[in-house]
Amino acid sequence: xxxxxxxxxxxxxESAIVGRLxxxxxxxxxxxxxxxxxxxxxxxxxxxxHDGRKGEALEKCKYICFETDxxxxxxxxxxxxxxxxxxxxxxxxxxxxxxxxAFNAKYTRLxxxxxxxxxxxxNGVALRKILVERMTGRKREPDQVETTTRRRMxxxxxxxxxx
Numbered sequence: 001x002x003x004x005x006x007x008x009x010x011x012x013x014e015s016a017i018v019g020r021l022x023x024x025x026x027x028x029x030x031x032x033x034x035x036x037x038x039x040x041x042x043x044x045x046x047x048x049x050h051d052g053r054k055g056e057a058l059e060k061c062k063y064i065c066f067e068t069d070x071x072x073x074x075x076x077x078x079x080x081x082x083x084x085x086x087x088x089x090x091x092x093x094x095x096x097x098x099x100x101x102a103f104n105a106k107y108t109r110l111x112x113x114x115x116x117x118x119x120x121x122x123n124g125v126a127l128r129k130i131l132v133e134r135m136t137g138r139k140r141e142p143d144q145v146e147t148t149t150r151r152r153m154x155x156x157x158x159x160x161x162x163x
Contacts, residue, residue: 004137009081012070012137013039016081017110019068021046025057037068038103044083044130045090045099058128062086066130079139083132090127099127 004012018034025031033054037046044066049055058064064087069080090096100120108115 001138001140004079004081004139008079008139009135009137010039010041012068012079012081013037013044014106015110016068016070017107019044019046019066021048021054021087022065022067023054023057024061024063025053026060031057036103036107037066038099038106040099040102043132045103046087046128046130047103047126048087048128049126058087062088064130076142077140079137081135081137083130084134085130085132087128087130090129093122095129096122096125096127099129100125103127 017036019037020032020034022030022032031053035046035048037044048058050059064085066083066085067080069078071078090099097120100122104115104120
């Protein structure tokens with residue numbers, strides 16, 4: 001595994017369909033949920049309601065961890081991005097509109113979902129913004145897998161014995 005460059009991290013955030021939001025619930029237990037998101041170059045936006053366990057958890061503690069990844073079916077390539085920061089409600093109508101337009105454009109482009117255009121309904125929509133404090137990415141590419149396998153084979157370790 002090697003560190004990803006900033007442009008690679010941003011590319012993964014722009015192309016990934018699902019992320020995972022990690023938080024601590026009101027009993028102090030870790031809690032993670034999958035969700036859609038959009039990266040705008042500075043912030044992550046997520047559509048996330050205020051109800052249930054997640055709402056209670058985020059009311060108690062605004063510190064979160066967010067993860068998204070990309071992996072080939074044969075595991076020859078793997079990349080993941082982890083973002084640490086705080087989450088807050090988007091209350092400014094113009095920022096909410098811009099966030100929703102970016103959100104809709106991403107999922108229209110990647111998934112073919114319908115796009116309501118440049119004037120989405122914002123009233124009653126729970127949009128939250130993740131303020132990035134730390135962002136890291138790690139990746140493994142096909143040539144790294146082959147190099148690791150060759151190194152193991154020269155030491156007399158078969159790939160099957162490492163499972």
